[in-house]
Each structure stands twice: as C-alpha cells, then as structure tokens.
Amino acid sequence: MTLELPMDRWTLVDAVREQAKLRTDQPFLSFEDGGNLTFGEFDEASDRMATALADLGVGEGDRVLGLLTNSRAFVVLMIATHKRRAVFVPINTELKGAFLEHQVHNSEPKVVAADQSLLGFFEHVATDGIGIGHTIVVGGNDVHPQMPASLGNSTVHSYAQLEATDLRADALLTPAPHDVCTIMYTSGTTGPSKGVLMPQAHCYLFAVGTISVMELTENDRYFICMPMFHANGLFMQVYPSLVAGCSAHVVKRFSVSTWLESVIEQKATVTNALGVMPEFIYRSPRSDRDQQSELRRIMAIPVAEEWAEALQDRFAVSVVQGFGMTEVNMVAYSDPSEPVVAGCAGYVLEEHFEVI
Numbered sequence: 001m002t003l004e005l006p007m008d009r010w011t012l013v014d015a016v017r018e019q020a021k022l023r024t025d026q027p028f029l030s031f032e033d034g035g036n037l038t039f040g041e042f043d044e045a046s047d048r049m050a051t052a053l054a055d056l057g058v059g060e061g062d063r064v065l066g067l068l069t070n071s072r073a074f075v076v077l078m079i080a081t082h083k084r085r086a087v088f089v090p091i092n093t094e095l096k097g098a099f100l101e102h103q104v105h106n107s108e109p110k111v112v113a114a115d116q117s118l119l120g121f122f123e124h125v126a127t128d129g130i131g132i133g134h135t136i137v138v139g140g141n142d143v144h145p146q147m148p149a150s151l152g153n154s155t156v157h158s159y160a161q162l163e164a165t166d167l168r169a170d171a172l173l174t175p176a177p178h179d180v181c182t183i184m185y186t187s188g189t190t191g192p193s194k195g196v197l198m199p200q201a202h203c204y205l206f207a208v209g210t211i212s213v214m215e216l217t218e219n220d221r222y223f224i225c226m227p228m229f230h231a232n233g234l235f236m237q238v239y240p241s242l243v244a245g246c247s248a249h250v251v252k253r254f255s256v257s258t259w260l261e262s263v264i265e266q267k268a269t270v271t272n273a274l275g276v277m278p279e280f281i282y283r284s285p286r287s288d289r290d291q292q293s294e295l296r297r298i299m300a301i302p303v304a305e306e307w308a309e310a311l312q313d314r315f316a317v318s319v320v321q322g323f324g325m326t327e328v329n330m331v332a333y334s335d336p337s338e339p340v341v342a343g344c345a346g347y348v349l350e351e352h353f354e355v356i
Contacts, residue, residue: 001218002211002244010177011200013082015207015243016043023218023245029238030266032251035072039245042075045163047172049080052162054171056134058111060085063183065109067091067100067118070228070250073138073159075238077113082181082200085173089183089195090229093118101125102192103185112151113159116140122148136162177201184231184326196326205329206235207243209349213320213333214270214297216240222248223268223295225259231326232274236299256280264293272299278319279304282311291316297336305342312340321345 003018019028020043030036037045058064064081066088068074074090081088089107091100093115104112104125113136114122127150135151138159147156175181181200185193210216222241226233228250241248249266254277263271273281278300293315300311300319312319323345324330331353334346348355 002216007201008177010204011082011175011179012079012181012203012239012242013175013200015204015239016046016079019242019245020044026218026245027247028241029072029075030247030249031070031072032249033071037072037075042079044167045072045076046079046083047167048165049076049163050083050173051167051171052157052165053080053084053086053111054168055165056111056157058084058086060173061180062086062111063089063107063109064111064113065089065091065104065107066229067093067095067112067114067121068138068229069093069115069118070224070233070252071115071138073113073163074228076163077136077159078182082175083172085175085179087180087183090234092185092229093227096121097124099188099193103195105130106195107183110134111136112154113138116145119145119148119151122150125150127151175200177204184229186326198326202329203235203239204243205352206231207239209322209330209333209352210236210240210299211244213322213336214240214299215336216244216246216270218245220244220246220269221267221294222246223263223266223271224248224250225254225262226272226274226277227253230274232272232301236330237272256284259284260287260289260293263295264289267294269294270297270299271295272301274301278311279307282307282314286314290314303340303342308340308342 019039024040028037028039078088111134115138132154135154136157136159177200179200180197182198183195222237224237228234295317297318318336319340320334320336322330322333332345332348
C-alpha cells in the first residue's frame with residue numbers, strides 16, 4: 001500500500017523513515033552506474049551522511065549545493081541535508097560561467113557537492129564572500145583531485161569517506177512540513193533563473209498527485225531517464241516511488257536509441273517523458289519489441305494530436321498529461337480512463353487546490 005501519512009507529517013524524511021521500517025529489505029533505487037539501495041539502506045546511508053554534514057557544521061537553513069548527475073550520491077546527500085533541516089540546492093549540470101555563478105551567489109551554500117568530472121565548471125565562477133566552507137567530491141579515482149581556484153579555500157572531502165561516518169542519533173533532526181527543504185531554479189527564459197523556495201509538504205504533494213494519476217502501487221517500477229535536478233525527474237518520479245513504496249531504475253540521461261531496450265530490461269511499468277521526449281520516442285524506428293515491455297503508462301507533457309493516440313497504440317500503454325509549475329505544484333492531471341486530448345491538461349485537483 002502507498003504510504004498514507006497525515007498532513008502534519010508530509011515530509012520526505014518521514015517518508016524515508018517510515019518506508020525503512022515497513023520495507024527494510026525491499027529494493028528502492030537502482031542506478032545505471034551501480035550503487036543500488038533498499039529502503040532500509042537508503043535511510044541508513046542518509047543517516048550517516050547527515051551525521052557527516054553535522055560534523056561539517058551544516059544546520060537548520062544552511063544550503064548544500066549539488067552539481068551532481070543522477071546517482072546514489074545525489075539522493076543520499078539530498079535526504080541527508082533534509083535530516084539536518086537544511087536546504088538542498090540541485091543545480092543543472094550543464095551550467096557554466098555566469099549562469100552557474102548566478103545560482104551559486106543567489107543560494108550562498110555552506111557546502112558544495114560536485115561530481116569530480118564537473119569540478120572544472122567552477123573554474124571561472126567567482127565565490128568571494130559566499131563562505132563555502134567545504135567541498136564534497138563525488139566519484140573519480142583521484143584521492144586528491146585538482147580543485148578550481150574558486151573552491152580552493154574550502155576543505156575537500158571524499159563523498160565515500162563521509163558516507164562511511166558512524167551515525168549519531170543526536171545529529172538527526174526531524175523537519176516540519178513548512179520547512180524549506182529545496183531551492184530549485186527555474187529555466188530562466190525571461191531573465192536570470194529564480195530560486196524557488198520549496199517546503200517539505202510542497203514537495204510531498206508532487207508525489208501524492210503523481211501516485212494518483214499513475215495509479216502507482218508497490219508492484220510498479222519507475223524508469224527515470226530525466227535529470228534529478230529537474231522537478232519532473234525528482235518530484236514526479238523519485239518522490240512518488242518513495243511514497244508509493246515501489247522501485248525505480250535511474251539512468252544518467254535520456255537516450256531515444258536505448259529507451260525501449262532499457263525499459264524492457266528493467267521491467268519498468270511506468271515512466272515520464274517531457275518536452276520533445278515523447279515525440280522522439282514515437283518517431284524512433286519501429287521494432288518487433290515495441291510491445292514486449294511491461295510498461296503500462298507514460299506521463300507525457302505535452303502531446304500532439306498527430307501522434308498521441310498512435311504512441312499509445314504502438315507501445316500498448318496509456319498516456320496521461322498534466323499541468324503545473326515548480327512554484328505552485330501540479331494543479332491538474334488528465335483522467336487515464338478518458339481518451340488523450342492534445343492541449344488538454346485535465347482536471348484540477350480540487351482536493352488540494354481551490355478553483356475561484
């Protein structure tokens with residue numbers, strides 16, 4: 001059964017702790033580059049990392065910025081940050097120069113966590129006056145990686161060593177639903193990206209809506225091929241899997257040429273596709289394996305009249321749509337039992353939003 005916490009416990013930390021009790025040894029997340037996690041292992045690993053963050057001086061309201069690709073480290077660091085009642089700041093891994101500098105200055109992190117392969121992106125980022133005290137380096141084989149000058153005054157730590165920290169119960173805090181837990185930056189199409197302050201309950205509601213429209217159960221398996229620094233990848237795929245108690249497989253990035261084989265291999269039952277992704281999938285070369293997956297539903301935003309029904313027929317799936325914004329949550333979803341209609345986002349979730 002899906003976790004049904006009362007609204008005064010709508011936090012991701014509560015969800016992690018409850019699922020760890022209920023589904024200790026049940027698989028939760030698997031990753032393209034390894035590092036699988038059961039629900040119990042996820043809770044324990046994030047407890048250890050939260051203890052390490054406490055040792056680094058991270059406390060309530062502090063920001064931990066992550067320039068991280070989809071990985072075990074991403075999700076463990078995120079929940080560990082929440083367990084310190086601190087704020088996780090996932091950053092688009094394509095950002096460099098002034099774009100990255102803007103988000104670093106705007107969020108003023110106490111700690112930066114970055115894949116070793118992405119450290120060079122900070123080379124031309126001015127960090128004077130921000131007070132970055134620590135840098136956590138994820139992955140790579142270099143024990144002493146070459147650090148960019150902008151992070152040179154921070155203390156450097158290996159992610160693997162921090163995750164091995166002995167946990168201490170006194171380092172683990174319980175956030176409230178109204179606590180800001182994430183700053184997610186908008187795409188910046190009309191100017192510099194805006195950092196959206198996202199409370200725990202706001203993030204939790206994304207999961208609630210997705211679980212409903214995708215009709216998730218503990219028997220489902222999500223195929224996550226969108227970046228977790230994006231709201232759809234994180235709030236509408238990772239979080240629903242957590243709250244529903246189902247498993248998910250995470251790859252580094254979307255590839256239309258490997259999408260079908262990956263879905264089949266992972267025995268995925270649900271997935272999301274945003275922007276041009278669903279059309280790319282539809283227009284990929286047809287295969288005699290198109291209907292050999294266990295996929296039953298795709299959340300595709302948006303769809304076009306030209307191929308929406310054809311996509312469903314080709315892969316023997318149902319397609320659902322929705323509408324929302326990072327700032328306001330997903331406010332509407334289509335009905336899976338009704339025909340898919342291009343340009344129609346669906347029905348307002350009146351249980352959670354007032355129509356005036």
